[in-house]
Amino acid sequence: MPYDPSTIEPRWQHFWERNKTFRTAEDPAKRKYYVLDMFPYPSGAGLHVGHPEGYTASDIVARSKRMQGFAVLHPMGWDAFGLPAENHAIKTGTHPALTTAQNVATFKRQLKSLGFSYDWDREINTTDPEYYRWTQWIFLKLFERGLAYEALAPINWCESCKTGLANEEAVGGVCDRCGGPVVKRNIRQWILKITAYADRLIEDLDGLDWPESVKTMQREWIGRSEGARVIFDVAGSAERFEVFTTRPDTLFGATYCVLAPEHALVEKITSSAQRAEVDRYREETKRKSDLARTELSKEKTGVFTGAYAVNPATGQQVPIWIADYVLASYGTGAIMAVPGHDDRDHAFATRFRLPILEVVKGGSKPVAEEPYSGDGVNVASGFLDGLPSSEAKRCMAHWLETQGKGVRAITYKLRDWVFSRQRYWGEPIPLIHVEGIGVRAVPESELPLRLPEVERYQPTGTGESPLAAIDSWVNIKDPVTGRPAKRETNTMPQWAGSCWYYLRFKDPRNEREAWSQAAERYWGSVDLYVGGVEHAVLHLLYSRFWHKVLFDLGLVSTKEPFQKLVNQGLILGEDGEKMSKSRGNVVNPDDVLKEYGADAFRLYEMFLGPLEAVKPWNTRGLEGPYRFLQRCWRLLHEESRDGDKFLGVSDGPIADPAAARKLHQTIRKVTEDIDKLRMNTAISALMELQGVIADVPAPRPRALVEPFLLLLAPFAPHLAEELWSKIGHGESLAYAQWPVFDPALCTEDSVEYAVQINGKVRARVTVPADAGEDAVRAAGLAAPEVASQLAGKTPKKVIVVKGKLVSIVL
């Protein structure tokens, strides 16, 4: 029988399962290592080849760390609440729990067939009441801390999903999930005060070993701006309004103000002459989707209100306009416009012929032509004249504060997290509304608050979830006062379950608490977190927020949940395009496995290129790793007509010093490469070593074969186990000791130097590795090709680079 993954692989998968090889426990004698994959949403389509990329990388790390003596936590679970299962239920009437269970079974079978070393005893599912019980419990902690509040607020509403969305899910006015348009709608909401943690969410990024791009995305999403709020009085009225500006130094150049069309003051200050036009504009704005409103190319629009404000610095009256380029939801919903020094204000002022003043010197053109938004020196600014921008800012902020006309202020782009979904398939929010009293938490003893059975999953579209239709569930008595009460009928967003799953993995079967303190302490932060970059500002921001709240409550011992983050790059289709059903370029891992086996699949995905890079799939490329595995097989087998003959191994030392050297160099390289997640170059090194071992006559020395198999094991665990057992080991190699290299054995005893003359390689000389610089120089100059080129001339300069080359300059 030649190398046959279809018999080897299931055998070892059963072996691992039967023996619970990868079951993990806290072990005070060992150092811990927590390596986590972002758990998947178990969709109906099953795994595609993108999933196993990150999973394979983390599995290689987990397996090698185990062999290096770490207690390794490497779990897997299911992020199973969410819309697809619910939409399927609406169409077919199948309960989402049933669909979810089927999908989970498929995913699990596929993951097992890839030989991942998960501790399946720790499997969790966010839709399991024993899990969401604790999701609800954490929500109550937030509620108790005043971090959850109810509000009737204009929020992002997806027309096709018929649910409200968080800001993070509606980027660019488009629904993150379905791509449909998002409109503003006033809906009663539960909202989490993530903004209270904005500064810490920024500051603590500094200590994390994350891709710089993800940190930048989070910083920009939080969008901290320092500046001042400035009070403008409305001329001839007792009304006043505040604006937020990052450039208080330009206040002398504020020649008009703009309110967001939705601003409450608009109603009161609009003059009767302007009333009709203002009303028309506000109506128009309301109808515009966010998408249309943020359309960048559009010319700015706006309407004069007929009212004037008083510039607190100049005392002059400036017109108040409304325009949709000012957002109601940011800052104070009102701005002072400084057209001389702001691009947007400049465009607006030009269009509506509003005055443009220069108050900061530094631009290359007159401000009437081109705004200058950089720093400079103040002019035409009264007491600020002559001050550089940074000082002028400070000076003006101070002046505003002493005059009672403003205060220093910080504003964030980040909004509080809209946490309600008007859908069925999510965690019920464990709150009740008691008549005459208000909102009360469901007692912890009553958790989990189970999702009731419903007849119709159809979202109502009215802003109520399908739960609202179940009278028996909704209408209850307040357990404290006995008064009539109604249950909260909104459910939580899908992000809730994933906000803390990494904590539950530490103690997944705990029935008394979400996790024990001992388990939490032992496993600490996730040491390596592997997943897609698409969660950069969603899951990764939300779970950091929850984690910090839990930290403040003394429930977790670290400030941050994920110490090191790696984003695997997308695998494209063979056509170089993103894999998608509609393009028909989706590769199904089941098909690949059938033909080449899991080991070849794993090797191939890792060999493709750097983990983080986007790279195209090429099914033909699988031949390389597959052939490599066959060659590994043949290190111990001889092919013959009636099946392969096992060759065994020989005892005694490695006779060939070159082979020993290659072995130790490879141990070093593979160990380092796994550490840096450079799996592609590690595999290349293993291929080279295989070639060297193949040149040693059979039976090949155990001393050479064993370490090779151990190095191979994290990458191709099935074949490695098979061969390991064939050379006489009764136990799995999963905990065998990782090979250690001997630095002395890594060094060559002679080195080839390239000899360059004027930068061109003209000769090669081989010199003993311990030769000194002078000896190397002499050997280089003595090379016959060099002597003829020199033709008796004396070189101007000779440079010796140790171990590399001799450079002769004529």
Place this chain on the structure above:
RNA sequence: GCGGGAGUGGCGGAACUGGCAGACGCGCGGGACUUAGGAUCCCGUGGGGCAACCCUUGAGGGUUCAAAUCCCUUCUCCCGCACCA
């Protein structure tokens, strides 16, 4: 527009801190074994030239004994953000 990343053989990709560009693999060419080969093994494989040699890391310039790597200019592609005052 702003921010980030990347351009290396026919293809995926290697190259430590500036030190022999093209590791490893795919593909391709030749050969061996074979009834057969789309299996396996061996040899070759950046381009040009009979050769000595010359050219080659998106393009152009520079620094250096030496540049894929550092500096300047420029082009292209990918990702993120996008009226946030």
